Amino acid sequence: MLQIYTGNGKGKTTAALGLGLRAVGAGKRVLLIQFLKDGQSSEVKAIKKIPGFDYRNFGKKGFINKNNLTKKDFDLAEQSFNFAQKALKSRKYDCIILDEINIVLGLELLKTDDLIKLIKTIPPKTEIILTGRNAPKKLIQIADLVTEMKEIKHYFKKGVKARKGIEY
């Protein structure tokens, strides 16, 4: 099954994390792949202590956008896709989370069609979770579940900065 958590509100990555935690609690094997993240988020420390919850990140410090992409970003995207592909095809995991992959697709570091092609080769009993703003329409079309996390109110607008243990 393919689940997508998208939208501009807080709760996409955390929903995927919570689903991973629930799955592990049921004895499922879970892999979280974080794209564009440097592996320093607090959740990583907690996950690494949980048996059955594997973790891998591909990213570097700082935010990237369409105007500051470098060859390194494309290389990292390719590496991450190859890793995700191997993990999905290995049948080692019941649940694979591709965190922030929608952003990678939006930046055109990876092709949506390549991801769709890959997903179509995976048996439906494997849970694939995609997160990130602006999920491509083509992905939404083939997904089994899509939730839009819609920002109604956010403390960032009041000037509150991202906080360790809450945002990262």
Place this chain on the structure above:
Amino acid sequence: MLQIYTGNGKGKTTAALGLGLRAVGAGKRVLLIQFLKDGQSSEVKAIKKIPGFDYRNFGKKGFINKNNLTKKDFDLAEQSFNFAQKALKSRKYDCIILDEINIVLGLELLKTDDLIKLIKTIPPKTEIILTGRNAPKKLIQIADLVTEMKEIKHYFKKGVKARKGIEY
């Protein structure tokens, strides 16, 4: 800070769980109180193994609705509110999740005004997370962050049943 996750889409409880996991990873002390739940969800098994992540549930098997409320439901709601109140006032936790409390308020098992009165006595550095559909407007007004989990697509509509490790 008061955060609310509401809406008809999947991802409210899991977003709160994921936030709890991240907070624990940052060394924060977290308490998850599940209302209306029997404590048999898979996430509970995982949480109980995580140091610093406490858990308590108030509920019974089966779903309740406006038409089948019993004295027991009111008693459980009162117990759960008293427990939440003690926990919040104890200053023992950095982050307290009241899972499905919006449903409890919608069923009028607890009064929204009583919850608001309680929240106003808690220092803002304590993170209070509320989940459940149909968050009362009065709560949204005083919240620092509100995300609406909006269902765009759900496999339940295709006849898929709730699955262990994914929905519970």
